[in-house]
Amino acid sequence: MKHKFLLRVLGVFSTLALLIAALPLAPVSAATLTLSPTSGPAGSLVSVTGTSVATSGSLVYILFNGANISTATVGSSGVVSGSFTVPTNLTRGTYTVSFLFTGGDSAASQTFTITPSITLASGTGYVGDSVAVTGSGFTPSATVSFYLAGITAPFATTSSNSSGAISTTITIPAAKKGTLSITANDGGATGSAPVNFIVNPKITLSSANPGVGDTITVTGTGFYDGAVQIAIDSGTAVNAGVSVGSNGSFTATYEIPALTRGSHTLKVNDAWNNNAQVTFDIAQKITLTPTSGNVGTSVTVKGSGFNTTGTITLTYFGQSVTVTLSSGTFTTTFVIPGVQAGAYTISATDGSVTSTATLTVTTNITMSPTNNASTPGNVGQEITITGSGLKANDTVLVTFDSAQITVTPSPVVDSNGDFSLKFKIPAATAGPHTITVISGTTSKTFTFFVEGTAPATPAPLTPEMGLKAKQPVVFDWEDVTDPSGVTYVLEIAADQNFTTILYQIKDLTESTYTMTDAQKLESVSSDSPYWWRVKAVDGAGNSSAYTGAGNFTVGFSLDLPAWATYVLIGIGGLLLLALGFWLGRRNADY
Structure with missing residues (x-):
């Protein structure tokens, strides 16, 4: 019985031994690898640590995505320590970093994630600066957007190349003084690590060479909240009444005070004493108001940037006058003399420096008197036309509704470019008419309104009503006057309704008319008398009403x-x- 039990025990152990022999052998050791950091941009320096049972001093290869990138050695206690730089030609993504031992130990690996990165060529400057940007690790051929910290909308974009790199310039957006945190992203889960750009206050002027009294525009960026103050040459600051906006910017206007020629400094302070300054030059300068005009126009000349005291000599149209300076400035006026149209140089000098300006003299043709529909003129009214700035010796032509007006003597432009002529308005209908004046290549058109008021109706005198008139019959009526002149129309008819008009005599200039022998009337009785009437017509064609019809007889007649x-x-x-x-x-x- 004992032998059988022993045999069974041995059988069990034999079976266990066979089962154990069939199991896979465990490794002699398990190497480890740790990365610090585990993610970062291309070009980052990464520390590698680990352990191994390989022979002390044996070589360890550090592989990045299967390619040898660095080496290390196994320490006496089996510690492996080394580092490598992430290749710069790789795009964003996850890559494997591993050990390859030459001392017989097994491999170990970890993953490293490449993230995008950007670098600014300058880390400080002003709003509006163009700053060069380079970057890597982006998705190839993707749109890369630039952001400010805390703002979701991008302020600039560019495109990556086929290797995921970028090279561009960005314009620093409006911001208050301080540090801007700028990142870039191609739409991936993570963007680049932020880079900083320090914004400083800055001011610019609308003119680098303003004159005294000029209003200039001062533009500022990179300031803090509060009203800005402006001062020139350490003078008393002036509150411009303009506050800095939420983006750190402002715009103000400032009038240049009396300053001498040379360089000056304009300084701006905000409520937090952030300041910026800019230099500008006051140069000798004259300005004309207006810069163009016709003969007789008064021109104001202002000058600045001359000697502090003393005088300047102002020269215009061949004349020279002396003007006293005050703090390098002066103001004077002159009247454009009789000259032909064109550009003329006006100059001012203090003996050391000279400044010039151009005055343009224009042609001018005027008519007097002028009128309108409410206050019209009349036929026969005398009109005066004068001109200046014209070409010497040119003839002058005047037309009335395209018909030439004869002017004696024929007007000609004199050596100073002037002319003057007079004429009377010819007979014309009531309403507007066109007067055109032509001299050389210059022409001017005026509108003249002729009055439309009819003259008064004449009062008849002889022959008296119902009486017999002697031959030749003499007709007479009272005079009528009108600004446009008057003529009369006389009508003689055989009936009271003037359906049978025997004579109509027009354009009578006198208020009387004697019938000719050819117009001798036949004798009639009072039962069938002759009838007559008259009306007045002025030079504008306006007619009065006819007088009432009067009757008369001529020759032998008994009233039986x-x-x-x-x-x-x-x-x-x-x-x-x-x-x-x-x-x-x-x-x-x-």
Whole structure:
């Protein structure tokens, strides 16, 4: 029995031994690898530590994504320590870092994540600066956007190349004084590590050479909140009444005070005593107001940047005058004399420096008097036209509604470029008319309104109503006056309604008319008299009403009733018969 039990125990152990022999052998040792950091941009320096049972002093290869990138050795206690630089030609992503032992130990590995990175060529400057930016580790051929910390909208963009690198310039956006944290991202989960740019206050002027009294624009960036103060040459600061905006910027206007020629400093302070300054030059300068005009125009000349005291000599149109300086400035006026149109140089000198400005003299043609529809003129009114700035010896042509006006003597521009002429408005209808003046290549058009008021109706005088007129008949009426002159129209008719007009006589310049022999009227009775009337017409064609119709007779006429006329005719007939009978008897007696 004991032998059988022993045999069974041995069988169990034999089976266990076979099972154990069938199990895989455990490694002699397990090497370790640790990275610090585990992520970063291309070009980063990464520390590598680990352990190994390999022979002390044996060589260890450090592989980055399978490629040897550095080496280390196994220490006496099995510690492995080394470092490597992340290759710069790789794009964002996760890569394997591993040990390869030459002393017989097993390999060990960890992962390293490459993140994008950017570098600024300058770390300090001003709003609006263009700063060069380089970067790597971005997604190839992707849009890369630049951001300020805390702001979700990008302020600039660029594109990465096929290797995930960028090279561009960015413009520093508006911001208050301080440090801007700038990052870049191609749309991946993480962007570049932030880089800093320090913004400093800065001011610019709208003119680097302003004159005394000029209003200049001062633009500032990189300031803190509060009203800015402006001072020149350490003078008393002036509150410009302009506050810095939320982006650190402001714009203010400032009038340049009386300053002498040379360099000056303008300084701006904000409420937090952040300041910036800029230099500008006051140079000798003259300004003209206006810069163009016609003969007779008054021109104001202002100068600055000359000697502090003394005088300047101002020269214009061949004339020179002396003007006293005050703190390097002066103001004077002159009137443009009679000259031809063109550009003329005005100069000022203090004996040391000279400044010039250009004055343009323009042509000018005027008409007097002028009128409008509310206050029109009249036919025959005298018009005066003068001109200046024209070419000497040019003739002057005047037209009225395109018809040339004869002016005696014929007007010609004199040596100073001037002319003057007069003419009277010709007969024209009421309303607007065009007067054009032409001299050489210069022309000017005016509108002249002729009055439209009709003259008064004449009062008839002779022949008087119902009376017999002697031949030749003389018609007379009262005079009518009108600014545009008056003529009359006389009508003589055979009926009161003037349906049968015997004579219409126009353009009578006198208030009387004597009929000619050719116009002798036949004798009529009072039963069928002649009728007459008259009206006045002014030079603008405005007509008065006709006078009331008046009647008159001419020749032999008895104002008898019809029956009496017949009786007289009968008696006349009887008398003729009696006369014939008497003559017959007398002849018979002989």
